[in-house]
Amino acid sequence: MDRTIDQLELMLEELETDMPAAAAVAQTSAPDGEPSSFTRSKRSGRQPLPEHLPRREVVHEPSCTCPACGGEMRKVGEDVTEILDYIPGHFEVIKHVRPAFSCRRCESMVQMPMPSLPIERGQPSAGLLAHVLVGKYCDHLPLYRQSGIYAREGVELDRGTLADWVGKATALVSPLVEAIADHVMAAEKLHVDDTPVPVLAPGTGKTKTGRLWVYLRDERPHGGQAPPAVVYRYSPDRKGEHPRAQLADFRGFLQADGYSGFGQLYEAVNGQQVTEVACWAHVRRKFYDIHVASNAPIAGEALQRIGQLFDVERAATGRLPEQRQRMRQHATRPVMDDLAAFLDTSLAMISGRSELAKAIRYARSRWTALTRYLDDGRLEISNNAAERAIRPLALGRKNYMFAGSDAGGGRAAAAYTLIETAKLNGLDPEAWLRDILGRIADHHINRIAELLPWNVATRSSVRAAA
Secondary structure, three states, X not given: OHHHHHHHHHHHHHHXXXXXXXXXXXXXXXXXXXXXXXXXXXXOOOOOOOOOOOOOOOOOOOOOEOOOOOOEOOOOOOOOOOOOOOOOOOOOOOOOOOOOEEOOOOOOEEOOOOOOOOOOOOOOOHHHHHHHHHHHHOOOOOHHHHHHHHXXXXXXXXXXXXXXXXXXXXHHOHHHHHHHHHHHHOOOEEEEEEEEEEEEXXXXXXXXXXXXXEEEEOOHXXXXXXXXXXXXXXXXXXXXXXXHHHOOOOOEEXXXXXXXXXXXXHHOHHHOOEEEEOOHHHHHHHHHHHHHHHOOHHHHHHHHHHHHHHHHHHHHOOXXXXXXXXXXXXXXXXXXXXXXXXXXXXXOOOOOOOHHHHHHHHHHHOHHHHHHHHHOOOOOOOOHHHHHHHHHHHHHHHHHOOEOOXXXXXXXXXXXXXXXXXXXXXXXXXXXXXXXXXXXXXXOHHHHHHHOHHHOOOOHHHHHHO
């Protein structure tokens, strides 16, 4: 479904891009005085430009004398047309001047101390560091491309300098990353997923495959009041020991795919109770791929039945857990029971080695975890929330290809944690990073929670930074 939507959006974009050219051709080919079909069609009115944008007025004033008779002109009205313009961002130098004073009587010297900088004895401001971080990890611009952009503006910042700034900035905010992680791991339910990250292997010139893991806390679908947050963790491979270590302090429901590395977590080792919640989106995707490849009627019927499960969830989103649980018992439970019977009957009719049989067995072997959400309104039908949190990483991976080292993977995980958590809480990540990078060096470690996105004291400080 996602692939079909992407293709349709690309087609729509191309059609919309072609429309102005087609309209121009039609207009020039129409007979004089005859409106073309494009101009005859009803057009929707233009949306007004945002009121908060600054206005620069350009007045086109005619001569004050009449061109026909030379008489004096008077104003009777005016037409106003607003055009949206863009002026690229610019650099400026902040000049910290600290005058030194001497007492005429005792010769004592007085001078204000230098304000703390994000990077000690460094040249970048908090705003520039925030811009570089967001450029790399949010807008997916590799540092060498950023260096080229800055060079066109007359500021030479080589890639090595930018890389050094990124490393120091992520080290500076590491206590804040861990504070976000503590908040995430205190949840009763987590969404978990992972994605491969090519990492440059030292001394070989080749890449190995690391992993970035995402742990998402988001209670908004069932009306929860806890702030949403996401933490990313890097590991050099996909061994199960890594997520088990990262989840060592977690107790509750874990919504994930069928990755076997989570198996020991579900066995309540050392008193740790983690309950598996499976993902219906993974089940649906297996039937969808078979339906696209072979148009198998059983796969198509399974998709229709699974679609009914998701229909109920659309109506349940945002309701309280008790309401969601009642809706599912009333509307979803009968559909689920019929689906189980349908899959069992279908499995007996097809080859056990077919892809369709594998898809059915995948679903039925996880049936307890797949149906667990029916009895608890806090749980979700799918792990799509975690997959959405993975998408920014996939976009970045396409643009800058690989991390330079395992340490680089860790820096990326820290930056993604900050940026994506800010976005989840409705903040402009660059403005928030500018704010905290300008304050964190002097901020007491015991009060680090004050800098979390949902605790930023009236968000006016972040809007002012923007």
